[in-house]
Amino acid sequence: MKLDVSLLSIDSVKPNTWNPNVQNERQFQAEVESIISNGFLAPILVRQDGNDYQIIDGEHRYKALQKIISEKMSGAKNVSELVSKKQIPAIVVEVNEAHAKRLTIIMNETRGRADLAKLGDLLNEIAPDLGGDLIIGLPYTEKQLEELMDIAEFDWESLSVPVTDTDLSNDDEEEGQYKVAAVLSPDAAEMWKEVLKEYKNELPKDPKRAAGIVIGRLLEKSQA
Numbered sequence: 001m002k003l004d005v006s007l008l009s010i011d012s013v014k015p016n017t018w019n020p021n022v023q024n025e026r027q028f029q030a031e032v033e034s035i036i037s038n039g040f041l042a043p044i045l046v047r048q049d050g051n052d053y054q055i056i057d058g059e060h061r062y063k064a065l066q067k068i069i070s071e072k073m074s075g076a077k078n079v080s081e082l083v084s085k086k087q088i089p090a091i092v093v094e095v096n097e098a099h100a101k102r103l104t105i106i107m108n109e110t111r112g113r114a115d116l117a118k119l120g121d122l123l124n125e126i127a128p129d130l131g132g133d134l135i136i137g138l139p140y141t142e143k144q145l146e147e148l149m150d151i152a153e154f155d156w157e158s159l160s161v162p163v164t165d166t167d168l169s170n171d172d173e174e175e176g177q178y179k180v181a182a183v184l185s186p187d188a189a190e191m192w193k194e195v196l197k198e199y200k201n202e203l204p205k206d207p208k209r210a211a212g213i214v215i216g217r218l219l220e221k222s223q224a
Contacts, residue, residue: 005091010069045058
């Protein structure tokens with residue numbers, strides 16, 4: 001089945017009341033920057049709701065474009081036309097509210113999460129070409145961007161040592177696995193243990209990749 005992209009009046013589009021996905025101010029600004037720099041590339045997903053359209057997926061893109069239109073900003077590719085016509089690209093699907101809510105969850109939760117070590121590698125790879133423009137459209141502060149790039153450059157192999165019974169590890173872990181040596185507060189140590197236990201079967205053998213994943217999970221838990 002072909003899903004056609006429609007150009008809807010942005011005034012006829014409304015957010016839903018249940019979306020659990022939230023952005024901080026930097027993430028929202030990055031969304032705006034990305035649209036201005038690259039164009040509005042990904043249509044939002046909506047369903048008809050009376051005379052209006054209710055967003056199923058793409059609320060943050062909608063709000064970013066709404067700001068761009070209200071402030072009459074200029075941008076790349078289709079942005080100028082969307083601003084002048086006050087329109088937003090959308091795919092309209094026919095679903096009831098329960099299915100719409102499920103789709104919101106699916107679209108939010110199936111995008112995956114970044115392995116921070118791989119992300120850092122990628123950022124370091126493109127940094128020479130982009131220079132000061134690297135941060136445009138990225139949802140990070142300058143400090144966060146530097147930290148991500150440092151993760152990729154750190155020598156994780158130097159932290160790869162055999163597990164002992166005094167490590168921050170689980171009792172059932174096998175000899176020869178890695179650990180990350182650190183001085184931790186009691187609360188931080190418990191969080192390490194929880195993350196290692198929860199994700200131990202998902203962690204790759206490469207210490208650098210595993211450390212990136214563990215640090216990412218710890219950051220998620222600390223922000224929850």
